[in-house]
Amino acid sequence: MKKTSSLIALSLLSASLLLGSVQAESSLSAVPSELSQIQQQWASVKYQQSGKPQQQAFAELVSAAQAAVKAHPDDARYLIWEGIIRATYAGSVGGLDALSEVKTAKKLFEQALKQDEKALDGSAYTSLGSLYYQVPGWPVGFGSDKKAREYLLKGLEVNPDGIDSNYFYGDFLLQQKEYKAAVAVLEKALLAPPRPGREDADAGRRQEIELALSKARSKIKS
Numbered sequence: 001m002k003k004t005s006s007l008i009a010l011s012l013l014s015a016s017l018l019l020g021s022v023q024a025e026s027s028l029s030a031v032p033s034e035l036s037q038i039q040q041q042w043a044s045v046k047y048q049q050s051g052k053p054q055q056q057a058f059a060e061l062v063s064a065a066q067a068a069v070k071a072h073p074d075d076a077r078y079l080i081w082e083g084i085i086r087a088t089y090a091g092s093v094g095g096l097d098a099l100s101e102v103k104t105a106k107k108l109f110e111q112a113l114k115q116d117e118k119a120l121d122g123s124a125y126t127s128l129g130s131l132y133y134q135v136p137g138w139p140v141g142f143g144s145d146k147k148a149r150e151y152l153l154k155g156l157e158v159n160p161d162g163i164d165s166n167y168f169y170g171d172f173l174l175q176q177k178e179y180k181a182a183v184a185v186l187e188k189a190l191l192a193p194p195r196p197g198r199e200d201a202d203a204g205r206r207q208e209i210e211l212a213l214s215k216a217r218s219k220i221k222s
Helices: 002-019 033-048 051-071 076-093 095-115 119-134 145-158 163-175 179-190 199-221
Strands: none
Touching: 033 051, 033 076, 033 199, 051 076, 076 095, 076 119, 095 119, 119 145, 119 163, 145 163, 163 179, 163 199, 179 199
């Protein structure tokens, strides 16, 4: 039974992470051009591609992010984005490869927090929180609803009005069947100000928020 449950969990990991990977909050004007290019490429791959072409594009983007981290080892923003890309890549490949990628992403986010916990508006906190509730728990992975809530709330403390910090906490509440609270947080996510230069990312995220809101509202009515 445990083996079967583990295989199911690994298969679900793909769909879960593909839905949600934090899009570090800051606008293009607040980040170096090299990093803004990575952000734009990520949004294009995530929202405009699928299947094998998407997997290949993410693999190439992982390599680009690694190179950027090596060039800027003391800048937590690059660590965060390598983690984001690896987590999203995990969603496209699934299985054991996905688990390896999310474990690496977790380490990158933890390292980023040690360097600068407020980098990119606290995105490392939100990123870690999103992993903890989407990744299976022991013995397959490191998932933990308790830790997810802790990190997601820390992300909200740093960035209370952000689209991602509110979306992921709202989605977490939805998974926890706290439907009324989820609706309130997700509605706040929709009110988040647009991020200049991140139009594709914002549009994709808003679609995900609307989907989560629809699910939460339907649960309240049923």
